[in-house]
Amino acid sequence: MSGSSSFKIREILRILAGHYGNISWWPGDTDEVMIGAILTQQTRWENVRKALGNLRDRNLCSLSAIHGADSGEIGELVRCTGFYRLKTHRLKTLAAYVMETYGSVDAMTGEPSDRLRAGLLKIKGVGAETADSILCYGFSRTSFVIDAYTEKICSCCGILHRRDQLKTLFEDVLPQDPDAYKRAHAHIVEYAKEYCGKKRCNECILENLKE
DNA sequence: GACCAGGTCCTTG
């Protein structure tokens, strides 16, 4: 029943908010969020931070710069994030899309969220999670990010749905406030890193964090 | 040395 799922999701969000409070997460300008969203695919954030630093040192931490840069150079700078040839190609594709369609990242801010999302999803290498990360953290839109952690925590709590259905469930429960979206996803990731080992996650969040 | 990380795409059965 989706009624019971909604109730559980409210509980999860309430407990996490009480436990982690106002954490700040994924700082940086829109360019950096977009680049980071590609680089963090299946990769620890520590390695992504290094790569972003490498790009910044060479003044390549923007889509306009990446659009004009040599792929070999980008590859060296993002190598520490793994899948570096693949990610370099994805960054170039994303940069080409943005520069050729909008002319600049700033020019995208006038676009409504659903059209922004549809455009991003057409890019090879930008799936739902990457697109929603960009919308939520890069453009402060109320588009909730569902990742493997969210799926796992929900699953632990008996909420078994596909990712797009989970997205709808969370968005129906959350207030229409981009900061609430940003915080909620950050809470989920922080919780999961702390409590959900890969093999065993049999202690439910509702038990771990009970007041 | 084995195993996994804030995914996505492509190929198979």
Next chain:
DNA sequence: CAAGGACATGGT
């Protein structure tokens, strides 16, 4: 449509 493999480096 579910499942499995490829992509690759760095940390435990």
